[in-house]
Amino acid sequence: MVYPIIKFPDPILQRPSDPVTVFDEDLSRLVDDMFESMYLAHGIGLAAPQIGIPKRLTVIDLSFQKTPEDKITLINPEVVTREGKIFEEEGCLSLPDIREKVARAAKVKIRAQDLRGNWFERDADDLLARAFQHEIDHLDGILFIFRISALKRDFAMRKIRKLQRAGDW
Numbered sequence: 001m002v003y004p005i006i007k008f009p010d011p012i013l014q015r016p017s018d019p020v021t022v023f024d025e026d027l028s029r030l031v032d033d034m035f036e037s038m039y040l041a042h043g044i045g046l047a048a049p050q051i052g053i054p055k056r057l058t059v060i061d062l063s064f065q066k067t068p069e070d071k072i073t074l075i076n077p078e079v080v081t082r083e084g085k086i087f088e089e090e091g092c093l094s095l096p097d098i099r100e101k102v103a104r105a106a107k108v109k110i111r112a113q114d115l116r117g118n119w120f121e122r123d124a125d126d127l128l129a130r131a132f133q134h135e136i137d138h139l140d141g142i143l144f145i146f147r148i149s150a151l152k153r154d155f156a157m158r159k160i161r162k163l164q165r166a167g168d169w
């Protein structure tokens, strides 16, 4: 099943999601549906609140279906350590057409549960580190436009209102 992507300023995107506690077939199906919805929307990362489900669950595939090993499912993820800082452009399926540079840790170690509920750790740098931080932010109710300067955020808000008025949002 393909879910529509929820856009800013829907309040579900701006509140913390609840931990996943049940690791069953419904969860596996939801993860499959999230990958399907993400690919259809041409995204490389999708968090459950973006499809209206306030659970701490996210899927990522930086290769966009090219390499199966790049399909990553993170359940109840958290950042364990952060190192360095980089400033690169980001986008978000919930903020179409908005791209801004966001400061993120250059390297992170995260821990998360898999579909069976087993905890694992993973180190990441570059784009994957950025994707982990962006998606975990979603689970905490934080969108990337709240990590940029007030001036740039005002500019983004104006663009969003313009798109809304034109019926393109």
Ligand SMILES: [Zn+2]
Residues within 6 Å of the ligand: 091, 092, 093, 094, 134, 138
């Ligand atoms: Zn996003």
